[in-house]
Every structure is written in structure tokens, then in C-alpha cells.
Amino acid sequence: AQTVTQSQPEMSVQEAETVTLSCTYDTSESDYYLFWYKQPPSRQMILVIRQEAYKQQNATENRFSVNFQKAAKSFSLKISDSQLGDAAMYFCAYFSYNNNDMRFGAGTRLTVKP
């Protein structure tokens, strides 16, 4: 079964600094999607960034970028110029159409210090 592991339950970053959240996954599939979702306190979950496994180029969305290492099955999220509004729970997720299943990591709680 596919598993998604986020080894950092909590992370802290100073405002304007850069932080990297780690995610590893286990799969025997070659084609799948990886996601990072953000869940602010008492607010709705939103998609931060998405990566298709067949694309070698790392996805970027403004201050958010990923380091996708397919062979290592690693998918880390880098947040540059951290802002107070980035404070949230971040979930890494995996989906494969072949297995019709979506898996989430346990989440990393990010605190941003002013």
C-alpha cells in the first residue's frame, strides 16, 4: 500500500526566512500525482502546489516550490520569504489513478515567528 511520511510534526521559521518541509512516499507506480495542501487554523484546506510524476521539472507557485526526487521518492516543499499567513498545517498527499487511492501524510505544523 502506498504510504506518505512527513517526518517533521512541527517546524518553525522566522518571518522572511526560508523553510523546507519534507515528505517521502512509497509506491510501485510510475505515474501519480503529489500535492501539498495547507490547512490554516479554523480555515479551509487549500492546494499549495501539485506535481505530476512524469514531469521532471519541479513545480513552483510564487514563493512555494518543490524538490521532487522521483528515484528517492521524496517531495519536499520550500517556502521562501515566509509570511505570518503561512502559519498552518501542511499535508503532503499522493494519488495514483491505477490504485484509485489518495493518501495523506500526518502533517507538519508550521509556525512563523515575527
Added chain:
Amino acid sequence: KAGVTQTPRYLIKTRGQQVTLSCSPISGHRSVSWYQQTPGQGLQFLFEYFSETQRNKGNFPGRFSGRQFSNSRSEMNVSTLELGDSALYLCASSVQGFGNEQFFGPGTRLTVL
């Protein structure tokens, strides 16, 4: 454009009862997926509906079921409630599925006593 709405937002039930949760997707979205979020188990995928058909399913017992209507609105039903079913139930909609961006609703907080 209105976002994803879920009703009710809060619900209290007792063991053995059944419950139905509703999710209205963003207009034009045909895919609706459901998730259970608990402190112990985290986020778990329940199922996905697309054009009134269940297309993907997570690893949940048959007490958890759902359906989707022709207007893409979806309902999730849980029968014979157990204490462990207490959770935040989230739904998300997208144009065609997980390959597209999913937009989440605020969730329904279910408490089973």
C-alpha cells in the same frame, strides 16, 4: 463564484444512529471527493464521485456510503454510528478529478456520543 459548501456544519449524534452529510460543489465541477479527518488517524480519503458514479474508494467499511446527484451535489451517509466516527468530514470538488485543483469545503464536524 461560490465556493464549496457543506451542511450541516456541526452535528451531534448517538451511537447506532445514522447521519447524512451534504456537499455542494463549485458550479461546473463534476468531481466530488470526501475525506475524514481525526486527530488519531489524520486525513483519510473516503471516496470520489464523478458524474453520479463512484470512481475511487478508500479503505472504509460499508457503513460509509455516498451518492452524487445530476447537479453534482453529493451526500455522504454513515450508518450505525460508532464513537470512532467522530471527526471532521471534508468534501472537495474539482473540474474532473485529482488531476485538477481540488477546492475544499469548510467541513462538517460530527460528534458521536
